[in-house]
Amino acid sequence: MNRRRFIRAAGLTTAGAFAAPYILPSGRLFASSGQPLAGHVVYVLFAGGVRQQESVLQRYLDDSQGLPWEGNIMYNMLNGDAPQNKIVYGTDQGGGAEGGTPIPRILNQTLQTQGLLFKEVSSQSNGHYGGLNNLLQGSTVTTQGLKQKPVNPTIFEYLRRHGGYKATDAWFVGNGIGNSIPLLNYSNHPDYGSKYGANFFAPSVTFGNLGFEHLSNAKVYHPENELDPMYQMKYFLDQSFSSVGQGGDSLGNTEEEKQRIKQFMRDTYERVTQGLIAFPPVTDNSDSLNIGFACEVMREFQPAITVVNLSDVDGCHSDFTGYLRALHRADHAVGHLWNYIQTQIPGMANDTVIIASPECGRNLQHNPIKDVNDWYAYDHSDFNSSRVFTLMAGPSVPSNLVLGSENNSIGFTSDNVPTIAEILGVKDEVMNAGFLQSGARSLFERI
Amino acid sequence: MPISDFKPRSLSLVLLISILQFGLSSCKKEIEPDQYELNQVVLYPSISAKNKLKSQEQFVSILYTNLFQQALSGNKLVEIIDCLESIGDKELGREVLISNFMNDPAVQLPSDSTMRANPEAFVAETYERFFVREPSQAELTWFSNFINAHPQLSAEMIYFSFALSNEYLYY
DSSP: OOHHHHHHHHHHHHHHHHHGGGSOTTSOSSOOOSOOSOSEEEEEEOOSSOOTTTTTTOBTTTTTSSOOOOBOSOTTTSOSOOOOSSOOSSBSTTSSSTTOBOOOOOOSSOHHHHSEEEEEEEOSOSSHHHHHHHHHHSSOOTTOOTTSOOSSOOHHHHHHHHHOOOGGGEEEEOSOSSTTGGGTTSOOOTTSSGGGOOEEEOHHHHTSHHHHHHTTTOOOOOIIIIIHHHHHHHHHHHHHHHTTTOOOOOOOOOHHHHHHHHHHHHHHHHHHHHTOSOOOSSOOSHHHHHHHHHHHHHHHHOOSEEEEEOOGGGGGGTOHHHHHHHHHHHHHHHHHHHHHHHHHOTTTTTSEEEEEEOSOOOOSSOOSOBOTTSOBOOOSOSGGGGEEEEEEESTTSOSSEEEOBTTBOOOBGGGHHHHHHHHTTOHHHHHHHSOSOTTOOOGGGGO | OOGGGOOHHHHHHHHHHHHHHHHHHHOOOOOOOOOOOOOOOOOOOOGGGOOOBOOHHHHHHHHHHHHHSSOOOHHHHHHHHHHHHTBSOHHHHHHHHHHHHHTSTTOOOOOHHHHHHOHHHHHHHHHHHHHSSOOOHHHHHHHHHHHHHOTTOOHHHHHHHHHHSSGGGBO
16 A cells, blocks of 8 residues: 555545544434533414513503503513503403403412513514514524525424434424414425424314314224335335435424324314313413413423414504403413423423513504504504513523613524524534524523 | 301310310329328326426315315315414325325225225226326236235225325325
8 A cells, every 4th residue: 555545545534433423323413512401492482573561661551552550461471560550451250341350370480580581682573474483593584485484494403403303302383374384393494494394283273173174083093904004005105206306295203203193183182172181271362272282292292392382462453452461361371381391291390491582572653553442553663673572491591680671682582593502402503504693692691 | 157067077176175174074083091090098197207296285186086086175175275284294294184084984995805806907096096197017016916915905005005105296
């Protein structure tokens, strides 16, 4: 062997020795770089355009309708006393005025006390679609149109590709199939895509009337005697077809995972029929309903990442009273979600971080529409719509800490993706992938 | 002109002209046109030409027609599409939908005895029904052997696998 060939062979051998340990059985190319801070993340997309004035600033009617009544209507999430006058956001259960009975508090200790509140955060979009994409991608791509899958990888894909999580470790529970909600469980990015996507249900449809009519009567095939040969035949057919270069759009659920999901669907139809779904104590809107099914998903799969989308507060475009009620219920639903995890899911209790951020705020100035209380409604398009908050709690999250203020904005909504990546141990891979918004970083680095 | 002036030469000329006129106008040769015939052949698309993904609407409509031998109403189609949209794993969603269809008493399936009486004919018919093509010899052989090797296999199970296959998503 001459000197040149020896050097080349030695170089290749050395490179192989470095590369081989990183080709892992799970299919990911590299071992994740970080140590997870917790086993699970529950990420609440909260809740359809929330004004700072009625949420963290707790001004109730004072900063919207010119009525001098302040107070906190989100007392599971935030510290602060509830309003004392003109109560409209509750239920009718106590009699008296419509909505005049506030929903009882669920959490003994608010999430703010248990965790960390970034009181003033910049949302990088004034709209739902851009806002949701930003919360899930960590960036907003201006060329990305409605009814289009995300262009850049989502947090689900980062976690599954770089963290080696299986498909049922990643769930997105959407509150409907409108707009682009069902498209947000994975991107079109060629290096990521469906095989790293999240499982998704829109429970109002999947387990609603339509689901009952068209999906609940599925024939149950015997796993070995029937399903096994059926899949053998399917795989034979797919193999023939793959020879001409075409394939399906699989999320990469294994056969076992598929069986588990199908069984979960059957069980859930049964639990709906029997009234056993883990709904919040007050479930009278679609957000509360969605949280109940999210609890069911978490109880069954104990995912590494569960994203829950809430959006009822968006009724604020035409109904400010309805907005206050939806905001109060969104807080109630989040309180229930956190309480359910801590008390009913032992595998997730004390090992879960919750993060909640609105995808956008709402305008400073009202529109001309008045509701039944003669109160003005609010859209979302001006600078006030880019003002939001981020609340997080759980292991490794400092407790009882508030950062930022009305005049001191800290961080961006795009920070949530690297934050989740850090909690679940893949921050470096996400940061180095190069698709995050410029300046985005883990919120732990902003403390 | 008196008849006596009519000369035989003139008569001959008239006769000649008449004969020529008759002959030129009536003596056409009958030409039999060449006729070519084609055997009746059903043309199927090639598997390699299937590169267009069916829309959800196309998939559900065709699936319903294949399994029920009738068209799906517009309202039901919209409802079913919504259901599929509500499930993230589309393949799993299709599987659940097909399982629901198979549980519908109106589903039109060949009997298992028909399938076993002539597996090759059954396989060919199934390929034509679902894939709109004839099976290759290898495919025909594989499926015939599979049917013969699995006594518990039903026509429903074979229909299920075809309906769930990737090729069925394309046209």
